[in-house]
Amino acid sequence: MxxxxxxxxxxxxxxxxxxxxxxxxxxxxxxxxxxxxxxxxxxxxxxxxxxxxxxxxxxxxxxxxxxxxxxxxMGFPKIRRAMVLDPTIKKHFSGLEKVAVEEKMNGYNVRIAIAKEEILAITRSGYVCPYTTQKAKEKLNLKFFDDFPELVLYGEMIGPDNPYVSKDIYGIESVEFYIFDIREKNSGKPLPISRKQEILEKYGFFQARFFKKISLETAPEEIGKIIRELGEKEHEGVVIKDPEMVLSPLKYTSSQSNCSDLRHAFKFYNETGRDYMLSRIVREGFQTVEWNENETEFEKRCMQLGESILNPLRESIRSVKNGQRLYEEAKIRVKDLKTAADFDDYLKRLGIDAVFEEPQSVGEEYLIIIRKLNKSTSDKTQAIWQGEPW
Amino acid sequence: MxxxxxxxxxxxxxxxxxxxxxxxxxxxxxxxxxxxxxxxxxxxxxxxxxxxxxxxxxxxxxxxxxxxxxxxxMGFPKIRRAMVLDPTIKKHFSGLEKVAVEEKMNGYNVRIAIAKEEILAITRSGYVCPYTTQKAKEKLNLKFFDDFPELVLYGEMIGPDNPYVSKDIYGIESVEFYIFDIREKNSGKPLPISRKQEILEKYGFFQARFFKKISLETAPEEIGKIIRELGEKEHEGVVIKDPEMVLSPLKYTSSQSNCSDLRHAFKFYNETGRDYMLSRIVREGFQTVEWNENETEFEKRCMQLGESILNPLRESIRSVKNGQRLYEEAKIRVKDLKTAADFDDYLKRLGIDAVFEEPQSVGEEYLIIIRKLNKSTSDKTQAIWQGEPW
Structure with missing residues (x-):
């Protein structure tokens, strides 16, 4: 602006x-x-x-x-990350008997609220995304906002037609909203988990999977098991919460999620923040030590890490060698082409270099492929192939 | 200061x-x-x-x-790195018929010169290192400086008793100086390679291994072979030079050297620069594509990369879990304990946190183990084991 x-x-x-x-x-x-x-x-x-x-x-x-x-x-509160489950959970939630464990889903963070009679889908940065807003209007039971105009849904847009974080792993056809918190306007105060669940059920909202309440003492071990199971399905991880939502939550992620982040990061190695890369690598180190892995498991982890880094790197370097430019493909599905046009404008305002392809009719909707161009990695890689030193 | x-x-x-x-x-x-x-x-x-x-x-x-x-x-000129051998060498040295290939050794960069009647070993940053200076006086034929007071030796201190970069791979018992350039004072102008070699031979100096002159056309392929051979011996790589030293040199390193850097970097993950880590990883990507590796070779490279990162990370995380502090062990060998005391003072002035152990007599000399403490990685890792989030 x-x-x-x-x-x-x-x-x-x-x-x-x-x-x-x-x-x-x-x-x-x-x-x-x-x-x-x-x-x-x-x-x-x-x-x-x-x-x-x-x-x-x-x-x-x-x-x-x-x-x-x-x-x-209020914005999304930063959720701190446990690098090791034990003793971090016990220390952070010290004094509680039990913690609640919910799935951390891999989608696009969005707050949905009514403001001046309008439903808005507000991104993590505080923008109103026209595509997400339209989807929220279509997908959510809007009666909630009439009944509770003072409450805000904090959730994720999940699914393959999510132009930001597209995932097929949740069995969703297009996109859905999964809510993880309900908070009050002004104070930002979250509802206790039981009250949140009651409301989300009443209005038929999807919610991030709730595993169970676990006693603080056994939490590190039990969460370790949950994480391994989630990892096998390529799911991201968990958020560990005070059931009353007085203490702030903690998050912890699976190795598969770390590696998936790395695959994306190294595909666009010149765009990605160095700290982003390093933190995901270091998590692998702590996990293997905390879980006391044997040499076979450790070797598997090394191989996965190496491949998560070198595979996307090789793919990008090869593509540019073959004359291609690098891009990230995303897609949206809209009922009205006006939503796509608004979204195109919106990305341009944000300075994102995206090309919208011709809409394809799919039933009563349009599917539109979007190519987000990765100029920095493309240019750098091309320069190297043309003989520029590093 | x-x-x-x-x-x-x-x-x-x-x-x-x-x-x-x-x-x-x-x-x-x-x-x-x-x-x-x-x-x-x-x-x-x-x-x-x-x-x-x-x-x-x-x-x-x-x-x-x-x-x-x-x-x-003059300081050490930055030597730019070829990320791919072809076409970088041809482009950079365009107009030359042949390039000269010398080994890039893994040691500590130092300039040796006479100034105000004193022999000085000057580090890359322009400090006078008392240990390196003493070693230079012992190891080098000082007549050179009487005959050529206007010339400066640009080289590396190599070997196990090098407190900065200790390497056993060169078959050196303590330390030696390997010279790669001779430059004039004031102008910084380097001597042509043949003249440099003539002088170095005359005074009996060790010099960085000279491979050969290669025609520009076949240089990428031939250097690729040299790099693979050097890599097998864990040697670092090559510097490619204009024989007349008019055009600036280029460097290129082996995968083994990249991985060795990564092993060191991830051992002290909170000390090491993020860019340092990333650049070494990206080099692996370009090398595998340029050398057109098959899937078996690629898998081996992935495994090596993964292990070079996770092994040292695991080792450091485990050590701290077991109550240890992380340090890097180095050693020096001195004839006179005064040199060790001066070196201790010098490191303190530079803000390096080092502990000198008791000198051990070895023949007519003293061997002193030095522990350089890695406070940042130790503290960070310890905090995580005590339950701090990232």
Missing amino acids: SREENEEIDPEFITRLVNCLGFDQEKVRHLFEKNYLARNWGKYEYLLRFDKEISHIERGTVLYEKDGSFEII | SREENEEIDPEFITRLVNCLGFDQEKVRHLFEKNYLARNWGKYEYLLRFDKEISHIERGTVLYEKDGSFEII
Whole structure:
């Protein structure tokens, strides 16, 4: 979003924001100047988003004026990762008798809420994705938002027609929304798990799989078993929660999920963050030691790691050698081509270099293949094949 | 080196530097303020070092006043890396008929020169290492410096008693100096290879192994063969040079050397730069594609990569689990314990956390084990075992 649009913000609006956020005037102006606080565009211009974590406010938090005050939809709280299950779970949840274990699904994080009479699907960064919003309207029981306008669904868009994270492993035909938290507006306070489950069931929402409550003492071992089973199905991992949702959750992932991340990371080796790569590699190290693996298991893990890195690397390097450009293929399925056009505009605004192919009719809908271009890795690899040194 | 010491520099000295470097007064002052230009300490205080690449001057370049003007010893020029042999060599050396191929040895880069009647071993960063200096005095035919005070030896200290890069692969008992370039003071101009060889032979210096001159056309293939042979002996790789040393050299390394770097990198995973890790992994990808490896060879490469990463990672994670702190063991061999004490001081000045064990008598010398502590990886790993999330 350009600076110009922010400069129009009127002083009275700033004053109202000062009252809402509890920051002083100078700080609020500074946030706008730096674009740490920025407006969405088009019909969602009324929606401000935090592009950076500021004090206690998570990045991606959005807010809007309503009836003379502001309503805030808090961002996704960062979930810390247990690098080893024991003693991390016991230490983190110390004092609890039991922890609740839910599946961590591999999809695209999205908050769904009603704001100014509109259903919005808000991304982790605080944008309103037009495709996800349209899908949410089609897939979710919207009566929930009439009954609980003050609640926000925190979930994942899952399935193959997800243009961000496309996965076939969940047996979903197109996309569905799996909800993992319900939180209050403004405070961001989550409902206790039992209350959340009750509401999600009542409105027929899909929810992230709930395994069980486990006593703190046996949690590391039992979660280890769950993780191995999830891994065999290429599922991602678990989120471990305080049933009352007072203590913050922890996450832990399967080796297969780490390797799957690495396959993606090394396919586009010049685009991916170095820390992203390293952290996934280091997780493999801790897991093999914590699980006390024997040499056969360890060798298998080495091979999987090596292949997860070198296979995609080789594939990309070969493709470019053969004159191709690298891209990531995604797809969307829409009832109305207007949604696709809006999504195309949206990606352009975000600076994503994507090519939309011709829509194909599928039943009453259109399937559209999207190629997200990986310019940085393509260019780097091409330069090397043309004889440039590193 | 502290700021305070720099503040004493007198204005006349600055003026003389201005004349020597061709920078204006303000720039020279700025370089001192930022410590981009800094003095060595103790008896080498007269020696200024560039701690950063400035204009055409490489980082590690040193200079000192002599007879009213300055003498400059240029830093090690960065040698660019061929990621693929073909077409990089042909492109880089385009116009030459032949290139010269020398072994790139795995040691510690050092320049040896005479300055103000003193023999100095100057590190890549422009420090005078007291241990390396002492070894150079013992090992090298110093008559060279009487005959050619205007020339500088660019080489590597190689062998097991090298406290920086200790290698047993070269069949050296303690340490030796292998020279790869001779360059003039001030200009940094290298001697042509034939002249360099003539001088090195005359004074009985060891030199990096010279393979042969190869026609540009067949160089990628022939160098590929050399690299495979070197790799089998765990040797590092080659430097490819213009025989006249007019065009800059290129380097290329074996897979075994990449993996050896990775083994070290992942042992101290929280100390090592992310880019260092990534670049070595990406090299493996280009090599397997350029060499058109079959699936058996590829699988072997995957396994080697996976093991080079996970083995050291596992070892470090296990050690810390068992209550140990991580360190890197090095050793030095000295005739006079004063050299060890000076080296200890030197490492402390550089901020390296090293513990020197009791000297052991070996013949007429002392062998001293040094433990370089890896605090960052130790602390991080320990925190994880104590239940800290990532």
